[in-house]
Amino acid sequence: MATHKLLLLPGDGIGPEVMAEVKKLIAWMNAHGMGTFETEEGLVGGSAYDAHKVAITDETMAKAHAADAIIFGAVGGPKWDAVPFDVRPEAGLLRLRKDLVLYANLRPAVTYPALADASALKRELVAGLDIMILRELTGGVYFGEPKTITDLGNGQKRAIDTQIYDTYEIERIGRVAFELARKRRNKVTSMEKRNVMKTGVLWNEVITQLHQREFKDVTLEHQLADSGGMQLVKNPKQFDVVVTDNLFGDMLSDIAAMLTGSLGMLASASLGEADPKTKKRKAMYEPVHGSAPDIAGKGLANPIAMIASFGMALRYSFDMGREADLIDKAIAATLDKGLRTADIKSEGTTSVGTSQMGDAIIAEMEKLAA
Numbered sequence: 309m310a311t312h313k314l315l316l317l318p319g320d321g322i323g324p325e326v327m328a329e330v331k332k333l334i335a336w337m338n339a340h341g342m343g344t345f346e347t348e349e350g351l352v353g354g355s356a357y358d359a360h361k362v363a364i365t366d367e368t369m370a371k372a373h374a375a376d377a378i379i380f381g382a383v384g385g386p387k388w389d390a391v392p393f394d395v396r397p398e399a400g401l402l403r404l405r406k407d408l409v410l411y412a413n414l415r416p417a418v419t420y421p422a423l424a425d426a427s428a429l430k431r432e433l434v435a436g437l438d439i440m441i442l443r444e445l446t447g448g449v450y451f452g453e454p455k456t457i458t459d460l461g462n463g464q465k466r467a468i469d470t471q472i473y474d475t476y477e478i479e480r481i482g483r484v485a486f487e488l489a490r491k492r493r494n495k496v497t498s499m500e501k502r503n504v505m506k507t508g509v510l511w512n513e514v515i516t517q518l519h520q521r522e523f524k525d526v527t528l529e530h531q532l533a534d535s536g537g538m539q540l541v542k543n544p545k546q547f548d549v550v551v552t553d554n555l556f557g558d559m560l561s562d563i564a565a566m567l568t569g570s571l572g573m574l575a576s577a578s579l580g581e582a583d584p585k586t587k588k589r590k591a592m593y594e595p596v597h598g599s600a601p602d603i604a605g606k607g608l609a610n611p612i613a614m615i616a617s618f619g620m621a622l623r624y625s626f627d628m629g630r631e632a633d634l635i636d637k638a639i640a641a642t643l644d645k646g647l648r649t650a651d652i653k654s655e656g657t658t659s660v661g662t663s664q665m666g667d668a669i670i671a672e673m674e675k676l677a678a
């Protein structure tokens with residue numbers, strides 16, 4: 309059996325707490341002959357800043373390049389609000405995404421039956437929901453230059469961010485969208501703002517041409533990103549794969565988050581180009597949520613997003629779909645039993661902490677695998 313090299317980057321706040329549950333799961337899988345995982349750990353975000361005055365060191369970056377997959381917790385917190393911009397905790401995350409060219413961010417929004425009532429929307433709108441928000445992650449306004457604040461000398465300052473997209477960037481994310489759709493319900497909705505932005509015009513054109521050239525069998529529709537946001541809340545089940553740029557994807561995936569009840573439930577994957585020789589993709593897996601400083605250190609965090617992110621690593625990096633399904637089923641079974649962390653608590657359910665939730669999921673896996 310191939311050995312899979314994982315780099316674990318727990319980060320700050322609840323990051324290490326939810327990562328501890330993934331470590332238990334990895335140990336359980338190793339002990340049960342479900343894959344051979346070797347793990348290394350590194351610092352990122354505020355914890356890296358405290359130790360090394362940078363958000364991630366070159367040594368940790370080298371480990372990230374060498375790993376088969378990176379499992380990332382969360383970074384940030386008020387403690388580091390005043391650190392210089394270049395070494396703020398998020399800079400570690402952005403460097404990983406940029407240096408590993410992780411351009412495709414997959415954010416599934418799945419409503420587990422037991423949690424349909426935890427959504428801000430009516431049960432019938434979200435029960436059985438299973439959509440994928442695909443966000444372009446390495447281009448657009450978060451990285452475009454110039455990115456400056458200039459003192460105009462008259463008591464005014466000018467801030468500039470630059471939104472840039474080249475054809476190849478749109479084409480490669482589009483290709484991921486169509487390929488994902490073919491394995492799902494065969495529909496892609498592309499979202500941009502072609503009515504007011506040149507990048508939107510090009511985005512629309514490139515996706516349309518790619519569809520005509522290579523993916524005519526997939527249904528393609530276009531929506532403006534603002535009305536797409538409304539549609540996500542009004543009738544989310546109309547979507548299968550939604551593909552959009554970095555900025556809109558950041559917002560639309562958070563809207564999708566609320567459809568499923570809690571940030572604590574949402575997993576994500578960030579994938580790069582496949583190596584032509586080994587076919588392996590650089591890949592990082594992380595929960596959508598942040599470091600949740602308000603509940604950090606209290607053992608209250610929901611570990612499901614982190615565990616489900618590890619499940620995505622099995623599916624997309626290691627071709628272990630069966631084991632990934634097992635994790636999803638174990639999560640569903642645990643929720644069916646009424647176990648809930650505080651963020652997804654509802655009447656008549658049993659409150660558990662981070663570690664109990666992790667243990668319960670492993671116990672369900674034990675049963676399902678027997």
Ligand code: NAD
Pocket residue numbers: 322326381382383384385386398401571572573594595596597598599600601602603608609610611613649651
């Ligand atoms: P957040 O996701 O950390 O928290 C938002 C709310 O959701 C909080 O009330 C929190 O308690 C709750 N929550 C989040 N994850 C949870 C979980 N697993 N279980 C239970 N409840 C959970 O977002 P925020 O408060 O806007 O940001 C806090 C810090 O995290 C900031 O420093 C921010 O920059 C950083 N952040 C990091 C990432 C990342 O590392 N990828 C993402 C978003 C925010």
